[in-house]
Amino acid sequence: MTLSAFDADRAYRLHEQVALRPEPFGALAYHYGNRRLNFLRAKELVTLVESLDDHESVRAAFDAAEINPRRWPSFEKALASLAASDFLVPEESVAA
Amino acid sequence: MTLTSGLQITEPRPDNLVLSPVKQSGLANQMKAGLDAPICLTWELTYACNLQCVHCLSSSGRRDPRELTTEECEAVIDELQRMQVFYINIGGGEPTIRKDFWHLVDYAVSHGVGVKFSTNGSGIDAAVAKQLAESDYVDVQISIDGADAETNDHVRGEGSFATAVQAMEHLKDAGFEGFKISVVMTRHNIPQVDEFKAMADRYGAQLRLTRFRPSGRGADSWEELHPTDQQQRELYHWLMDRPDVLTGDSFFHLSALGEALPGLNLCGAGRVVCLIDPVGDVYACPFVLHDEFLAGSVRDEGGFQKVWQESELFTELREPQSAGACASCGHFDACQGGCMAAKFFTGIPLDGPDPECVLGHGEEAMDSVARASVSTDHSRTKVVLGAKPVT
Amino acid sequence: MEPTELIDETPVDTVETDEAELVEEELLVEEISIDGMCGVY
Numbered sequence: 308m309t310l311s312a313f314d315a316d317r318a319y320r321l322h323e324q325v326a327l328r329p330e331p332f333g334a335l336a337y338h339y340g341n342r343r344l345n346f347l348r349a350k351e352l353v354t355l356v357e358s359l360d361d362h363e364s365v366r367a368a369f370d371a372a373e374i375n376p377r378r379w380p381s382f383e384k385a386l387a388s389l390a391a392s393d394f395l396v397p398e399e400s401v402a403a
Numbered sequence: 404m405t406l407t408s409g410l411q412i413t414e415p416r417p418d419n420l421v422l423s424p425v426k427q428s429g430l431a432n433q434m435k436a437g438l439d440a441p442i443c444l445t446w447e448l449t450y451a452c453n454l455q456c457v458h459c460l461s462s463s464g465r466r467d468p469r470e471l472t473t474e475e476c477e478a479v480i481d482e483l484q485r486m487q488v489f490y491i492n493i494g495g496g497e498p499t500i501r502k503d504f505w506h507l508v509d510y511a512v513s514h515g516v517g518v519k520f521s522t523n524g525s526g527i528d529a530a531v532a533k534q535l536a537e538s539d540y541v542d543v544q545i546s547i548d549g550a551d552a553e554t555n556d557h558v559r560g561e562g563s564f565a566t567a568v569q570a571m572e573h574l575k576d577a578g579f580e581g582f583k584i585s586v587v588m589t590r591h592n593i594p595q596v597d598e599f600k601a602m603a604d605r606y607g608a609q610l611r612l613t614r615f616r617p618s619g620r621g622a623d624s625w626e627e628l629h630p631t632d633q634q635q636r637e638l639y640h641w642l643m644d645r646p647d648v649l650t651g652d653s654f655f656h657l658s659a660l661g662e663a664l665p666g667l668n669l670c671g672a673g674r675v676v677c678l679i680d681p682v683g684d685v686y687a688c689p690f691v692l693h694d695e696f697l698a699g700s701v702r703d704e705g706g707f708q709k710v711w712q713e714s715e716l717f718t719e720l721r722e723p724q725s726a727g728a729c730a731s732c733g734h735f736d737a738c739q740g741g742c743m744a745a746k747f748f749t750g751i752p753l754d755g756p757d758p759e760c761v762l763g764h765g766e767e768a769m770d771s772v773a774r775a776s777v778s779t780d781h782s783r784t785k786v787v788l789g790a791k792p793v794t
Numbered sequence: 795m796e797p798t799e800l801i802d803e804t805p806v807d808t809v810e811t812d813e814a815e816l817v818e819e820e821l822l823v824e825e826i827s828i829d830g831m832c833g834v835y
Contacts, residue, residue, distance in 0.1 A: 343825060344830075346825075
């Protein structure tokens with residue numbers, strides 16, 4: 308588990324041991340490594356999470372997703388909690 | 404013996420108390436409507452068992468000759484993989500008795516399905532423990548029913564405590580952290596909760612306490628063994644104080660006592676979980692092995708998926724349930740009317756109160772009802788509490 | 795766009811003006827223990 312605080316200006320990706328299962332309410336996410344289970348309660352959040360590794364930062368991914376910017380605090384909190392339980396991990400920086 | 408607790412133990416409050424706005428979260432309401440696939444499920448692999456625990460929920464003992472073959476089991480696992488079922492809880496009987504048990508565990512894990520198996524410990528030697536410790540996706544749950552041999556063996560048979568502890572020693576020595584120790588809470592062992600916690604801590608395990616239901620052989624001893632009202636209240640507060648103790652969400656009927664315990668706090672049967680039995684029958688949950696709660700069979704055309712998604716029983720369970728006799732009670736939102744297995748096997752109508760309703764409504768309801776008897780019984784002998792235990 | 799559910803456990807601070815300067819606290823991720831579903835071993 309990463310010790311650093313969630314940083315929306317970094318790139319993150321879904322941990323490879325996490326299975327994301329779409330549901331009518333959003334998605335179920337299960338981490339096979341630590342056996343934790345999360346309910347993602349909005350379709351937009353699921354789309355956002357799936358798009359994270361296409362962007363240089365979480366913030367960029369959020370902007371590209373065209374979600375109402377007023378919802379950013381809730382989304383940031385959600386992503387931070389996923390990072391805190393190791394569902395999202397910082398993307399290693401790749402040489403350009 | 405009183406439970407240690409720094410909390411005041413309050414009496415259930417009358418209906419005019421101020422409840423928190425809505426006890427049931429939106430999430431729970433969505434779960435009640437069911438999902439396209441279970442989140443996890445219980446799979447009893449065999450009815451064969453080397454023990455004859457007095458209150459066995461599956462009345463196990465003798466192998467059923469119609470057991471699923473290895474190939475049939477693999478086909479079910481393939482389906483579960485396709486449906487993205489994350490996790491299966493394998494039990495029985497004693498699952499390690501099946502010759503293909505370890506093969507099936509490997510098969511599940513290599514097909515993306517995590518496994519926790521529930522065992523009395525007899526199949527876990529040092530070598531097995533070592534292999535388990537090295538596997539990432541297999542969890543182990545050791546069943547005991549007492550914190551000492553006397554209390555435990557009274558229910559599970561002579562020598563069963565020693566066997567379980569031996570397995571725990573092997574797991575600890577092999578470095579398996581966080582295996583589960585699971586206890587069914589009765590009148591006799593509730594006073595031992597602190598000792599169970601100490602045992603789990605000693606072995607680096609997670610403690611799991613679950614509700615005793617009048618299911619399987621449990622029906623015969625339920626009236627003598629189920630917790631008293633006072634014990635239920637004490638247990639509730641003990642659990643609230645220890646969110647790291649697992650419960651399998653089996654005490655949601657106690658949520659009427661105050662804040663909800665951790666978990667979904669609702670009956671998951673047929674909605675987010677179900678049971679597959681050794682002959683491939685699909686039931687709503689392990690506590691209702693009865694024709695009334697039989698949804699279908701994995702051997703039917705369309706397999707497990709069709710049963711889960713289209714069976715009449717599960718479709719019915721996913722419809723909004725009426726509060727029935729509990730409609731006028733202000734606590735229904737919290738307790739959801741309790742456990743349908745507990746009601747069914749004590750003869751209370753399913754829209755009636757839980758037999759252990761914390762407000763006492765269940766006791767009233769039980770006065771003039773007839774109990775349902777089990778449909779499936781694989782016991783080897785008649786098992787009676789108080790008789791000399793037989794292994 | 796699908797409406798997002800408000801969860802009762804989360805304090806909801808809703809400040810409305812004419813042009814809906816609406817600030818909602820949504821709980822978009824909820825963790826439940828894999829052991830937290832009733833009806834499994």
